[in-house]
Amino acid sequence: MEETKQKFDVDSAAILVKDLRRTFNSGKTKSYDWRISQLESISKMIEEKERDIFKALKEDLAKPEFEAFAAEISMTKSSCKLALQELKQWMMPKKVETSMTTYPSSAEIVSEPLGVVLVISTWNYPFLLSLDPVIGAIAAGNAVVLKPSEIAPATSSLLAKLLGQYADKSAIRVVEGAVPETSALLEQKWDKIFFTGGARVGRIVMAAAAKHLTPVTLELGGKCPAVVDPNVDLEVAARRIVAGKWVANNGQACIGVDYVITTKEFAPKLIDALRSVLEEFFGKDPMKSKDRARIINSFHFKRLVNLMDDNKVFDKIVVGGGRDESKLQIAPTILLDVPEDSSIMQEEIFGPLLPIMTVEKVEDSFDMINAKPKALAAYLFSDDEQIKTKFVQNVSAGGMVINDTILHVTVSTLPFGGVGESGMGSYHGEYSFDCFSHKKSVLYRSFAGESPTRYPPYTPQKQKQLKAFMSGDIFNIVLALLGWVEKDRERAQARSGNKGKNVKDDGLTPEQRRERDAKALQEKAAKKAAQAASGGNNAGGGGKDSKNKK
């Protein structure tokens, strides 16, 4: 009892890491059996404690059971199941082909655990986003510390309690707490830090990791756009947008739709469609619906209300706008054409507010998206193949979905992760395993196949043979060994004979090429002049060097 009350500070963090490192060094966590037993027991834990998990998620976020099941419990379960199914395959060394250059040899890539890793998770999907990375860390054979978010306290303490019961305490631990506890953890040396959260804290985590050269995976967020082309099946598109906004934890999701872009004429139709879908899903008075999560806490409630009540945007509300502080609930709210420089378009919304921005034609949306930091996800609804291709090629985001929202996270063969402001590194499925593994390259050579070419004393003959070996071209190697190296020289000459052609192929415009050539000429002349002035600078340098060599 005394112990639990004790403050978790830098010293306790150091002791914790030392304990886990001892376990890791014992080699226990590396074994296939250990990994399987832990994954099985987590799987069992989810099965047996489903009710408790529902309860905690209800307490923290009023998450509807259905959503809790679909987005958290079953996602975590299938993650576990996949790892159990595939682990043997994942752990298998991957043979790779070696070239002539290193013949005779064989090579493989071995996955080894990184060591003792830290997972810092967040509050919006407090169960899934805690356990999913932990499953990856265990599958890869690491010892792991999980720090759940204090902003979802019920889930945090449930995780601490359950993992304590179901997982191997000598290798898998939960540290609960807020900023001081996290800081104490970040001061330790980890072999990997996996962080889910906001970009601001992401920077702090990475800077702390830099001190120990610890690799990091940062799963951040961003303003995820959804572009709607007027040629789509309006009703289906509207349902899927609503699903990707208000059904996704009431907009509090890193891959939730943040804003919509569509054409000027189409906007009113889209708004009508969204309005009727909202009514179908959440009833006439959405504030009374039990099928929508609430806002996490009053801090975020106030933040969201401020975004709505901003003078620049208040009159742009076309649907919703209701709020109830006592229930921490905000009605599904749609805003039309808010100013680009308003906070709601500058910050990640992370809540049930949906600005709709309009453009002349759909293609104009690409520039609008690219003008902002790269998002974690980007969505497009369109029936036009050309637009789809352009969108995929010209818009950069962690992941994208065409004609739906959010579903890419359910595909375990797709890597999930951000780019730019939305983070770095990826996970899910085998990517989770890779995320917590070091890919060790292994080269097996035999004592045969010894070639004197590699070693000094160096002779011109050796140098030519070496060229052939490095090219990995068996024909060249035979020629070189036979001493027919002149062929090599001829080829080189033939290549430089083609120079005129190659120069034209350098990707420069004629102007650039002229500029380049002029510059080269100038430089040549300058060099000559310099040489004349110093009595042959180059020759002097060379002379000194050849002395050096002796």
Place this chain on the structure above:
Amino acid sequence: MEGSIAELRETFTSGRTKSVEWRKKQLKALLDLINENEDKIFHALHQDLGKHPAESYRDEIGVIQKSVDFTLSCLDKWVAPNKENCLLFFFPAKGEVLSEPLGVVLIFSSWNFPISLALDPLIGAISAGNTAVLKPSELSPACMSFLSETVPLYLDNKAIKIIGGGADVGQRLLELKWDKIFFTGSPRVGSLVMTAAAKHLTPVTLELGGKCPVIVDNFSSPSKSKAAAKRIVGGKWGPCTGQACIAIDYLLVEEKSASNLIESLKKTIKRFYGENLKDLKNLSRIVNKHHFERISNFLKDPQVAASIVYGGSVNEEKLIIEPTILLDPPLDSDIMTEEIFGPLLPIITLKNIEESIEFINSKPKPLVIYAFTENETFKKRILSETSSGTVTFNDVMMQFICDALPFGGVGQSGYGRYHGKYSFDTFSHEKAVFHGAFFPEIEPRYPPWNDFKLLFLKLAYRLDYFGLILHMLGLKRP
């Protein structure tokens, strides 16, 4: 400088560097650069490090030629999206992983292989379709000026820039926002680079070094021990006279085999590099006075000096240090706690060669572990009980030119990897793309929730398609 970066960003935004044609043209131009300036490169490397042309070819020019050839032959395959299967549940949806360039990237290269460690990452950056700044090391000035003079003549200089200069220039570059930083160098600077990158959430690849051990087991035949000695001598003093991140740092051998091994190493050294300090050949020199002092200081510790069994002489004027072998220097001396990065080879003797695992594990994770052994069980133990960027059995350095193997460290030796396809991946973002269809529409995805929908979902997640059909037909009992 800011202007140059803005230009690179503009070029990237124009989309020019994304086209595969552009990438190929640049790579071919890079090959021309190497082929047409071979003599200049030899000269610059000789000036900076006293490298013999054969060594320069093996470790620098050849590496780049091979790397460009390989990249050109594979690029079409690499840029093609990878199709992934989605759950039948979402039929006819399909998923794919698409590699897209990260944007404007920064490459810091180091002085020991000033051509290959500069251009090899650049090949990766170009092949992935990025614009790039390369900041070569100022400690190899001839190569730095070769690169800054020659690269603009061959490559698209609105997309690829060489920015020369010292630490102050590096500092200023680090203050800017990059989409990727690729750094080759020391852990100390690596940590600074990462701290700076954190401000902009820039991903980094750190190619660092470490004390790379070689384990030498007993051999079944003299020809094998001779081959091992050759490879060890080639792998210690061959690459830039030990100034290489993957060069052998120290050697582990059983007590009873040490003297034979030392004899055979000595013989090989003499054959390869000559007898005494005055007649040394085929060896690079120490890069500069600072490093010369750092390395010779290792030998100033009297206990370390007493452990010298071969070599030990130095020529400060010419920056040459003789190939030196030390037998059992104190384990707490600097030479055994710091990365040597020079032509000194401490040999540590063990009662039993299997103790080497524990020995290696007591130090930070190295970039490579080399092991000469015929014992398969021991090989397995080394693989599973130690950690390093790479393990190479029965040879030295060869992993560096194996395109199919990722090259990179772990722990103190860095993170991230490159070479071959891995170079392309290092400078790419793997974008997940999910192509949905408007039909069929799965109603149970949407509220208002009810038990029917919940059961549907449970079956779907269990991939129980038969159960799903029954459920849809109303035949399934919850």
